[in-house]
Amino acid sequence: MKMKKEKYCIEKKTRNGERVRLKVVVASLRKNRNDLKYKIRQQTDELKVKNGQLRNGAEKQIRSEKQLQIRTKKINEQREELLHVTRVGKLAEFVSSLAHEISQPLTAILSYAQAAQRMLADREPELRKILSYIIDDDQRAAEVIQRLRSLLKKSAPEMKLLDINALINETIVLIATDATVRNVILRIEFESNLPFVRGDRIQLQQVLLNLISNSFDALESSKDTREILICTKRLDTDTIIVKVKDSGCGILRQNIPKLFTHFFTSKTDGLGMGLSISRSIIESHGGRLDVENNPDRGATFYFTIPIDKKDA
Amino acid sequence: MNSRRSIIYIVDDDASVCRALSLLLKSHRFQVQTFMRAAEFLVFKHLKLPSCLILDIRLPGINGLVLQEVMKRKGIFIPVIFITGHGDIPMSVKAMKAGAVDFLPKPFTENKLLNAIAFAILKSKAQNKEQAEILKIKHRIKTLSPRELEVFRLVAKGMLSKQIAQKRGTALQTIKVHRGRVMQKMQAKTITELIHFAQKSGIISPQH
Numbered sequence: 001m002k003m004k005k006e007k008y009c010i011e012k013k014t015r016n017g018e019r020v021r022l023k024v025v026v027a028s029l030r031k032n033r034n035d036l037k038y039k040i041r042q043q044t045d046e047l048k049v050k051n052g053q054l055r056n057g058a059e060k061q062i063r064s065e066k067q068l069q070i071r072t073k074k075i076n077e078q079r080e081e082l083l084h085v086t087r088v089g090k091l092a093e094f095v096s097s098l099a100h101e102i103s104q105p106l107t108a109i110l111s112y113a114q115a116a117q118r119m120l121a122d123r124e125p126e127l128r129k130i131l132s133y134i135i136d137d138d139q140r141a142a143e144v145i146q147r148l149r150s151l152l153k154k155s156a157p158e159m160k161l162l163d164i165n166a167l168i169n170e171t172i173v174l175i176a177t178d179a180t181v182r183n184v185i186l187r188i189e190f191e192s193n194l195p196f197v198r199g200d201r202i203q204l205q206q207v208l209l210n211l212i213s214n215s216f217d218a219l220e221s222s223k224d225t226r227e228i229l230i231c232t233k234r235l236d237t238d239t240i241i242v243k244v245k246d247s248g249c250g251i252l253r254q255n256i257p258k259l260f261t262h263f264f265t266s267k268t269d270g271l272g273m274g275l276s277i278s279r280s281i282i283e284s285h286g287g288r289l290d291v292e293n294n295p296d297r298g299a300t301f302y303f304t305i306p307i308d309k310k311d312a
Numbered sequence: 313m314n315s316r317r318s319i320i321y322i323v324d325d326d327a328s329v330c331r332a333l334s335l336l337l338k339s340h341r342f343q344v345q346t347f348m349r350a351a352e353f354l355v356f357k358h359l360k361l362p363s364c365l366i367l368d369i370r371l372p373g374i375n376g377l378v379l380q381e382v383m384k385r386k387g388i389f390i391p392v393i394f395i396t397g398h399g400d401i402p403m404s405v406k407a408m409k410a411g412a413v414d415f416l417p418k419p420f421t422e423n424k425l426l427n428a429i430a431f432a433i434l435k436s437k438a439q440n441k442e443q444a445e446i447l448k449i450k451h452r453i454k455t456l457s458p459r460e461l462e463v464f465r466l467v468a469k470g471m472l473s474k475q476i477a478q479k480r481g482t483a484l485q486t487i488k489v490h491r492g493r494v495m496q497k498m499q500a501k502t503i504t505e506l507i508h509f510a511q512k513s514g515i516i517s518p519q520h
Contacts (some may be wrong), residue, residue, distance in 0.1 A: 010389065028498070094395040096398065099397060099398070100370070100397040101397075102397075103397030103398075103417075103418040103419060104326045104328070104329055104397055104418065105328065106418065106419040107326075107329050107332070107333075107395070107397070107418040107419040107420070108326070108328040108332040109332075109419075110332075110419045110420075110421070110422075111329075111332035111333050111335065111422070112332045112335065113338040114336055114421075114422040115336035115338075115339045118336070118339040118340070118422075119339050138419060139421070140417075142419050146417075204499075206483040290416045
């Protein structure tokens with residue numbers, strides 16, 4: 001359509017006798033127009049590309065945001081799981097200790113009552129009846145404890161080959177938010193290329209979390225440096241040592257021997273189970289968990305863990 | 313049960329448990345001796361009566377399972393009944409495999425305890441009898457001359473007098489005389505009995 005209109009225009013000007021010039025003008029006009037068209041097309045194309053890139057970028061951003069959300073959700077789930085295991089573990093250990101403590105007097109009561117019954121022989125039927133009530137109730141108490149214990153049976157640990165540094169990193173991710181909220185900096189100093197250890201991932205994470213959260217508590221009242229240093233080192237040919245060092249309030253000298261026993265706590269809301277469970281976990285891995293106060297301030301908890309023999 | 317002629321040892325670190333069990337068993341006319349620590353039980357001079365040990369697993373110092381091993385090593389043949397407020401299955405399996413008579417979770421009834429004790433005392437009587445017999449055989453072995461002892465060993469291994477004579481390069485008659493004396497000194501009526509004595513005293517186990 002456009003082309004036809006041009007031709008018509010050229011013919012019109014031809015009648016005025018300026019054919020040649022017009023031809024030139026038309027030609028140059030056409031060229032300019034074509035150039036312009038070309039440039040516009042080029043720019044449009046560029047714009048299209050850029051537009052596409054922008055759209056891509058936006059999509060990518062949305063995607064990565066989604067991934068981030070999924071990852072955060074996963075971390076939260078893992079933390080929940082770990083907390084649950086810790087709580088159940090604590091409770092099981094607590095009930096188990098309680099069961100032992102209570103079963104001693106229950107044994108004694110039962111035997112006293114039965115001995116008394118026997119000594120009365122055929123005399124005092126009413127007293128003997130009372131004794132039999134004591135016996136029944138003693139057994140009722142024993143059954144309650146038995147049921148509670150069977151409810152909270154601990155599952156067997158899953159021993160696998162683990163990279164201790166990676167495990168600590170995973171644990172730190174779980175506790176990072178907590179650290180931010182409490183305004184504590186977590187620092188790590190890892191010896192690289194450490195050999196594998198054999199252990200139960202969840203249990204060892206439980207120990208690390210326990211030590212780190214104890215350090216959080218120790219730093220609670222600290223005004224200046226609020227820092228926890230976690231380091232790993234090869235101690236000798238078959239042992240790795242993991243240290244959790246804080247600059248907190250440290251541990252009273254007289255409390256150190258009691259620190260790892262059941263029900264001992266210096267916290268107002270503590271059960272006194274964390275460190276005793278941690279120690280039994282580390283010992284079941286063939287290692288040792290202990291503590292010392294730092295020369296300047298704060299305390300360092302450390303545990304050793306044997307290197308897997310195949311990897312030593 | 314002939315209670316008065318048997319003794320029950322109790323090792324439990326809880327004083328009240330010790331006292332209560334002691335009262336209960338005394339009411340059944342057993343002799344009772346209680347200890348708060350495994351080490352105290354080990355140094356005690358055990359009576360030569362049918363006996364049984366009621367042993368708590370969780371003890372300060374030497375724990376119950378370790379005491380069971382130490383007793384075995386020291387040749388203290390007293391049947392063990394474990395009692396525990398903390399028992400789990402692997403623990404009880406370990407204890408039973410090591411020869412415990414029973415494994416009673418605390419608190420346990422009088423009946424359960426008495427049944428376990430009755431069984432333990434029977435076992436103890438059998439063990440005592442066995443030990444007494446072994447002791448008797450060992451005494452008899454001590455009366456053998458070196459040559460007689462050698463003949464005893466070879467006979468117990470199933471060799472014929474002829475083979476022994478050949479091996480020793482001695483006259484058959486001499487071996488027959490030695491063998492006759494062995495039978496007499498060992499108070500064995502038959503060869504089967506003699507072999508039985510050899511096995512019991514351990515002189516034909518691989519170590520000898």
